[in-house]
Amino acid sequence: MATLVLAEHGNATLDEATAKTVTAAAAVSTPVHVLIAGHNCRNAAEQAQKLAGVEKVLVADDARYAGFLAEPVAALALALAPKYDAIAAPATANGKNVLPRVAAQLDVPQISDIIAVDNPDVFRRPIYAGNAIQKVEAKGFKKIITVRTAAFPAAPATGSASLESIAAADDPGVARMTSENMTRSERPELTAAKIVISGGRGLQSKDNFILIERIADKLGAAIGASRAAVDAGFIPNDHQVGQTGKIVAPQLYIAVGISGAIQHLAGMKDSRVIVAINKDENAPIFGIADFGLVADLFQALPEFEKALDQ
Amino acid sequence: MKVLVPVKRVIDFNVAVRVKADRTGVDLTNVKMSINPFDEIAVEEAVRQKEKGKVSEIVAVSIGPAGAQETLRTALAMGADRAILVKHDGEIEPLAVAKILKAICAEEQLGLVILGKQAIDDDCNQTGQMLAALLGWPQGTFAAKLEIGTDKVSVTREVDGGLQTVELNLPAVITTDLRLNEPRYASLPNIMKARKKPILEKTVADYGVDPAPRLKVLEVTAPEKRRSGMRVGSAAELVGKLREIGII
Ligand SMILES: Cc1cc2nc3c(=O)[nH]c(=O)nc-3n(C[C@H](O)[C@H](O)[C@H](O)COP(=O)(O)OP(=O)(O)OC[C@H]3O[C@@H](n4cnc5c(N)ncnc54)[C@H](O)[C@@H]3O)c2cc1C
Numbered sequence: 141m142a143t144l145v146l147a148e149h150g151n152a153t154l155d156e157a158t159a160k161t162v163t164a165a166a167a168v169s170t171p172v173h174v175l176i177a178g179h180n181c182r183n184a185a186e187q188a189q190k191l192a193g194v195e196k197v198l199v200a201d202d203a204r205y206a207g208f209l210a211e212p213v214a215a216l217a218l219a220l221a222p223k224y225d226a227i228a229a230p231a232t233a234n235g236k237n238v239l240p241r242v243a244a245q246l247d248v249p250q251i252s253d254i255i256a257v258d259n260p261d262v263f264r265r266p267i268y269a270g271n272a273i274q275k276v277e278a279k280g281f282k283k284i285i286t287v288r289t290a291a292f293p294a295a296p297a298t299g300s301a302s303l304e305s306i307a308a309a310d311d312p313g314v315a316r317m318t319s320e321n322m323t324r325s326e327r328p329e330l331t332a333a334k335i336v337i338s339g340g341r342g343l344q345s346k347d348n349f350i351l352i353e354r355i356a357d358k359l360g361a362a363i364g365a366s367r368a369a370v371d372a373g374f375i376p377n378d379h380q381v382g383q384t385g386k387i388v389a390p391q392l393y394i395a396v397g398i399s400g401a402i403q404h405l406a407g408m409k410d411s412r413v414i415v416a417i418n419k420d421e422n423a424p425i426f427g428i429a430d431f432g433l434v435a436d437l438f439q440a441l442p443e444f445e446k447a448l449d450q
Numbered sequence: 451m452k453v454l455v456p457v458k459r460v461i462d463f464n465v466a467v468r469v470k471a472d473r474t475g476v477d478l479t480n481v482k483m484s485i486n487p488f489d490e491i492a493v494e495e496a497v498r499q500k501e502k503g504k505v506s507e508i509v510a511v512s513i514g515p516a517g518a519q520e521t522l523r524t525a526l527a528m529g530a531d532r533a534i535l536v537k538h539d540g541e542i543e544p545l546a547v548a549k550i551l552k553a554i555c556a557e558e559q560l561g562l563v564i565l566g567k568q569a570i571d572d573d574c575n576q577t578g579q580m581l582a583a584l585l586g587w588p589q590g591t592f593a594a595k596l597e598i599g600t601d602k603v604s605v606t607r608e609v610d611g612g613l614q615t616v617e618l619n620l621p622a623v624i625t626t627d628l629r630l631n632e633p634r635y636a637s638l639p640n641i642m643k644a645r646k647k648p649i650l651e652k653t654v655a656d657y658g659v660d661p662a663p664r665l666k667v668l669e670v671t672a673p674e675k676r677r678s679g680m681r682v683g684s685a686a687e688l689v690g691k692l693r694e695i696g697i698i
């Protein structure tokens with residue numbers, strides 16, 4: 141039949157997570173259709189039309205989808221479900237929020253966070269913070285899948301899918317968004333960045349994160365953090381990398397003042413090159429680092445910055 | 451208002467996980483087991499809401515082997531009033547757990563269910579959302595803040611770009627994120643008191659739910675190991691190396 145991809149987007153723009161999910165979806169069942177549920181989301185829909193491998197983009201443009209709340213969005217996906225043998229979403233906060241609702245209402249299990257499609261019925265997914273990889277078979281029912289986007293390449297923008305406007309589905313009307321407090325940044329998005337530099341408890345304060353920021357700006361890098369840094373209020377929650385934060389796999393990951401707990405490693409150990417800067421030579425982070433620098437970060441970071449200028 | 455808190459017994463978050471040689475799963479023999487960290491946050495939140503007078507009774511429930519008694523005792527020592535142990539040996543998927551929880555919700559007349567956002571063993575992040583869907587209730591997932599009103603609850607959620615606040619009609623389902631609270635340590639007197647609190651024993655069949663997994667696990671393997679590379683002597687040398695391999 142076909143796979144429906146529930147797009148991650150910001151109405152005016154389409155997130156790269158969607159292009160990566162399309163790649164995974166195409167391995168499950170073709171053709172691939174993309175659903176854009178949003179408000180004033182025409183631009184995102186047009187960008188989705190360009191994704192290679194997408195046959196059709198469905199747009200449900202309605203105020204009820206403005207906050208991408210799970211209740212109305214799941215109701216829409218559920219209404220479309222009969223036409224598809226698989227529904228996939230990126231394993232973003234939105235995808236994780238919406239898709240299990242759809243699965244439950246279809247009375248099927250969800251396959252969370254897949255990192256590989258062995259064949260259309262067999263998937264691999266990490267469990268235990270990535271310390272084990274489970275190979276599962278899902279046969280005989282509709283497949284509801286969230287995709288770990290770091291594990292799949294983005295579908296290129298060489299396609300020309302058709303566009304179809306669809307009506308909004310009934311909103312159960314039990315939830316409303318009352319406010320949104322989004323961090324604004326000129327820096328690249330954490331999960332899409334080629335270079336990520338992350339700070340941990342070793343940074344000691346919010347103000348000291350300037351040392352990380354200056355290097356990030358020189359490298360065009362995104363900024364990540366350990367849970368300890370987020371808990372201490374050094375940096376907002378959406379920067380947390382790890383088992384229960386964001387999963388990243390950039391070309392270069394620089395961990396500064398981060399010990400390397402398994403929960404943190406779970407979010408970055410598939411990066412191509414890993415650098416660790418830590419004053420404790422026995423810190424576990426060195427066990428997976430390609431380049432380790434045992435040093436006091438307050439000395440090493442300014443030196444690093446200076447060396448970049450030379 | 452009565453609150454249900456589902457707590458799962460999982461491998462302790464500090465334990466290094468080892469895959470079994472026969473590739474059927476993870477080795478759990480003689481491994482330290484604990485309450486799932488997010489569920490500890492869920493219990494703490496329920497207790498705090500009770501202390502604020504927003505909640506009248508806290509029921510903890512665990513679906514799992516006899517050992518899950520211990521997990522329930524932890525919840526009782528933190529301040530849950532009573533517990534239900536739904537005995538089950540072996541794997542059980544989030545959908546079946548959600549169905550059991552739905553049946554308990556129907557029996558107990560609950561106003562709120564507070565779950566963890568994710569069990570750190572299966573890393574599914576599904577059960578709360580599935581339960582909300584089965585009940586037709588709204589959901590406030592990945593909660594960083596909770597304010598309970600008379601017929602509504604306001605939930606501030608940790609989302610990818612920052613924070614989102616939603617207002618949900620009660621009854622509702624909440625799942626906890628790390629920053630919702632810092633769980634207390636149970637005091638010795640409370641641990642003693644918890645021994646006298648009731649744990650009702652049930653079976654999955656009591657709720658008419660089929661616990662058989664729908665996904666077939668073909669194998670469980672260890673991830674590819676990453677080797678450590680080299681040490682550099684200075685930040686300047688580090689920049690030199692990164693330039694050498696053309697990554698910056
Ligand atoms: C359920 C659960 C989920 C979790 N999820 C996550 C997650 O998603 N992401 C995550 O990151 N963690 C997560 N954690 C927390 C994790 O277990 C660790 O506690 C956390 O990663 C530690 O952060 P850290 O490395 O910054 O702090 P620490 O472990 O305290 O390490 C700080 C490091 O900084 C170094 N340092 C200190 N001063 C300096 C200096 N001047 N110069 C150089 N180095 C210095 C120290 O040597 C040390 O190695 C989770 C935990 C639980 C229980």
Ligand SMILES: Nc1ncnc2c1ncn2[C@@H]1O[C@H](COP(=O)(O)O)[C@@H](O)[C@H]1O
Pocket residue numbers: 456457458459486488489511512513514542544547564565566567568569570572573574575576577578
């Ligand atoms: N066997 C279980 N017993 C009790 N609660 C559970 C069980 N499985 C899952 N849960 C609850 O559902 C949450 C999410 O689990 P999961 O969807 O498996 O990641 C957990 O944090 C628990 O609150």
